[in-house]
Amino acid sequence: MLGLAHLDRAFDYQIDADQDEAAIPGVRVRVRFSGRLVDGFLLDRVDESDHPGKLGWLERVVSPEPVLGPELAALCRAVADRYAGTMSDVVRLAIPPRHARTEKEEIAERESPRPSAPDTAAWESAYPAAESFLASMISGQPRAVWQATAGEDWPARLAELAAAAAAAGRGTIVVVPDQRDLDRLEAACTPLLGDRCVTLAAGLGPTARYRRWLSVRRGAADVVLGTRSAIFAPVHDLGLVVVWDDGDDSLNEPRAPYPHPREVAVLRSHQQRCALVIGGFARSTEAQSLVTAGWAHDLVADRATVRTRTARVLALSAEDRRIAGDPLARSARIPGVAFEAARAAVAAGAPVLFSVPRRGYIPSLACARCRAHARCRTCHGPLQLDDHGALSCRWCGRPERGFRCAECGGTEVRALTTGARRTAEELGRAFPGVPITTSGGASVVDEIETGARIVVATPGAEPIAADGYGAAVVLDTWAQLDRADLRAGEEAVRRWMAVGSLVRPHASGGALVIVADAGLGPVQALIRWDPVGFAEQELDQRAQLGFPPAVTMASIDGAPATVSAFVDAVELPDGGERLGPVPLPPGVRPPAGSGDDIGDDAERVLLRVDRRAGRRLAAALVAAQITRNTRHETGPIRVQVDPPTIG
Structure with missing residues (x-):
């Protein structure tokens, strides 16, 4: 695999009689190319070559394990062509590095029998099109964009889809953004699928990951749960591919040619004629474009179900008159209505979630006089204020002992955003005696105990509450909406709906307070709980402006x-x-x-x-x-x- 665009094609070599048995399509080989030994894969064997010149000899078969089968090779070629890359770069993403000792191990045969068809009543009762989708999934290749309702137990629903495919003798791949999601999904799938199911993620380590990958290739497991690269897993008789929360930036591949699992899933569904589900609490414009084009169909709940499962949503801007007369709200950036909702939840013995966009104490500062961003005089990185009142640079870590604004000469700073720790400190004074939990950065809390509790979390680090949160408050929303990014609104809606999905329904007293102008499009999408409509509007605007x-x-x-x-x-x-x-x-x-x-x-x-x-x-x-x-x-x-x- 040479990795150069002008050499991105197959080359013919001769195979001698001693290598005949081991040299089967898909195995790793070594060949001599331009005077040096290089690694590669044997793609196919033919009786004659079209090459008019003299052919070199295959140097050796590195491993008799056929890791690059025809379907995977075709997929890698399609992904390379889609993303203007080379097939060798895609193969490096698709096939984990070899471990010779692991290849020699015997892979235990699958012990779990084929599961019976799972109970899909939760699907059919909430999503009108679910029954027809499940029926056609067995024999056809339906493609759907699933809009999960607030509070939906998405790991259980995806486990039911995988079990339905397994009951029909078909394999499944489910891709999720991160390890927290993967742990929840595995816990839901294991009771239904047993050892038919394996997880693939970078955190396993190279040996364990290769062992599990081999078990899939050899047919010992037919349901793969994983993060980004699991989308390439060599599942036999693939019947279903699922990508959950495709808008999460954890799914953005940082290595060339930068394929997104959603697009790989689309290619794989087309090539291998299998069902496809792209799901989430919000909807990306890319997923909406598949529906708009007619290539995929909506899998959504009716409005009555959506309203029943959603918390009461209140939107209040920081300039709202109900904040002006509340000194506590002014100091903590929290409206009195939000405090009322939080106090009511705490009084009822329910946890309350406060979502802040940044971790730390005061992670973003500006000049108090002219509001210019406070920058490090050495590297021009942003300055931050720690909990001891000291200024330092977030990039190079240098302390700043004598700040002077480069724009106006001011010597004082003010907070642009307030971090999770500072917010927790403020809330601790407002709710004396109530336990405070912070989650974010390197200290992410997965679950919290039942009972009254204040939780302060950054986006994506919200703990799961067994019975849902009694209330949630989304703070400093401008930090998400004011980013100079095409996807700022889309990402804000995705984050906010993820928070809202953790809150109890309004019939159970659940309230979601968002400190933002109710007239903004993303805020309106949250109030109406209409991610599909918002995605349609975003797609229309991008079509007018000429953006992806x-x-x-x-x-x-x-x-x-x-x-x-x-x-x-x-x-x-x-x-x-x-x-x-x-x-x-x-x-x-x-x-x-x-x-x-x-x-x-x-x-x-x-x-x-x-x-x-x-x-x-x-x-x-x-x-x-x-x-x-x-x-x-x-x-x-x-x-x-x-x-x-x-x-």
Whole structure:
């Protein structure tokens, strides 16, 4: 596997008689290429070659384990073509590194019998189209975008889908964003599926992960639960693929060619003719585009069910007159109505959740005089205030003992956002005697005990309450809505609905208070609990403005000269547009360890084409990479098709 665009194809080699038995399609091999030994995979065996020249000999078969089967090879090729990458890069994502000792181990045979069809009453009672979907899942390839209702036990529902597929003798892959979700899903699936089910995640370690991956390839397990790369699992007779919460940025692949599991699932559903479910409490615009195009169908509850299961939602802006006369609310950024809801829940013996966008004490500061962001004089990183009142840089950690604003010369700072610890401190004074729990960063709490309790959590770190929260309050919403990001509104709705899904229904006293202007579109979507309508509006706006997923867009990041030369070599399809160059936004710089070192002065150029020309754009990008390789241009560059962040 050479990893170069101009060498991204199959090469023919001769196989001698001694290797005949072991050299079967899919095995790892070593061959001599251009005078050096390289690793590769044997894709196929034919009697004759079309190559007119002399063929080299296969050096050796590294392992007799056929890890790259025909279906997986076809999927990797399709993903590489979709994302303008090389097949070798996709194969590295799809197949874990080899462990020879693990391959020699005997994989225990599956002991659990085929399960009987599960009880799907919870599906059919809430979602009118569920019965027809489940019926067609057995023999056809239905594709649905599932809108889970507030409070839905989504791990149990997905476990029932997997059990229904297993009862029909079909395999299943379920991809979730992170380990917390995976643990919940595994707990729901194990009673129904037993040892037919395995989990695949990076946290297992290389040996355990390869052992489980082999058990799937050898047919000892046919239900795979996992994070990002589990979407490539070699499940036999695949009947169902599920991606839960596809808008979560944990699913964004940081390694080239940056495939998103949702798009891989779409390709796999098409190639292997299996059912597909994309689900979540909110809805991404990419999932909505599948419904709008008619490629997938809605799997949603009726409005009566939605209203029954949803908490009472109140929206209050920080300028609301009900806050103005409340000194406690002014100091803690919490409206009196929110305190009333929290006190009522605590009095009823229920936990209360406060959602804040940042962890820490006061993690974001500005000049008290001119409101310019407070920056480190050394690295220009943002300054923060710890719980001892000391200023320091969030990037380089240097203490700031004599702050002076670069804009106006002011020497005092004020908080832009207040972190989880500071909020917990304020609430501790407001609710004396009530236990306070914080969750976020490195200290994430998975579950809380029943009873009255105040929980302060950052987005994505909210603990599960067994009987639901009596109330939830979403604070500092402007920090999510004011981001200069195409997906700011979509991400805010996703985060808020995740919080709202943890609150008891309004008939049980549940209340969700969001400190935001009720006239804003994302806030209205929350009040109505209408993620589908919001996704439709977002998709319409992006179609008018020419942004993904209404169009296909590619980003080219790197040093100015490198980006310019590359873009000049790209032959855009008819109607294609070039946007930029602009300085690379700080928020889209490659993460540490991703292998993309594009320099500190990197620029970005965006290429935009009609959605129908997306494959032609990918082919043009590959052709430009080939030209670049043949010219031996080595400057670092990053090419992404449909990047998760535009600017």
